[in-house]
Amino acid sequence: MVKKLKLEELNRLSAEQTVLAPKRPVILVLDNVRSALNVGSIFRTADAFGIESVYLCGITACPPHREILKTALGATETVHWKYFSKVEEAALKLKATGYHIAAVEQTDSSVMLNKFIGAEKQALIVGNEIDGVSEEALVHCSSFIEVPQSGAKHSLNVAVCTGIVLWEIISGHSNAEK
Numbered sequence: 001m002v003k004k005l006k007l008e009e010l011n012r013l014s015a016e017q018t019v020l021a022p023k024r025p026v027i028l029v030l031d032n033v034r035s036a037l038n039v040g041s042i043f044r045t046a047d048a049f050g051i052e053s054v055y056l057c058g059i060t061a062c063p064p065h066r067e068i069l070k071t072a073l074g075a076t077e078t079v080h081w082k083y084f085s086k087v088e089e090a091a092l093k094l095k096a097t098g099y100h101i102a103a104v105e106q107t108d109s110s111v112m113l114n115k116f117i118g119a120e121k122q123a124l125i126v127g128n129e130i131d132g133v134s135e136e137a138l139v140h141c142s143s144f145i146e147v148p149q150s151g152a153k154h155s156l157n158v159a160v161c162t163g164i165v166l167w168e169i170i171s172g173h174s175n176a177e178k
Helices: 015-020 036-049 066-072 087-096 158-171
Strands: 024-031 051-057 081-084 100-104 122-127 143-146
Touching (some): 024 036, 036 051, 087 122, 122 158
Parallel strands (some): 024 051, 051 081
16 A cells, blocks of 8 residues: 655755755746746745746736745745846846746747757746737747647646746756756
């Protein structure tokens, strides 16, 4: 019979240890994400994958917003974050510090996620739930990633999409770490 593990049996780092632990050189840029619940979910995913930081831009809600805290379950305390009033400010900072910027967006230049070749220092821009990644952000991107889909819908929830892209890049399933 299978035994479900208790929290103390998972051997996870404490919040304090997580803050001090080495991070993957990946920064998520949230470009005008409307739903604070999505923002909280992305924080939780960022914590799970041990990424460096989350940049919140434009109308994206910031902690300690109640709905972020509801879905983040403490991840706002373990994931570094910074707010930028304009996504261009975040992009310029990333470029100046050597980050390759990729938008997760369907464009005429998009590469399917499983074919994406990332960089050692990678920034991923995810966009608004209705309009996607803004034109202001797209002009700063060196590449564009599309998540393959087979259904009638042409998009995924931004938090779900972020989790898929991070898993693919970090797990090595894509060519990002090869």
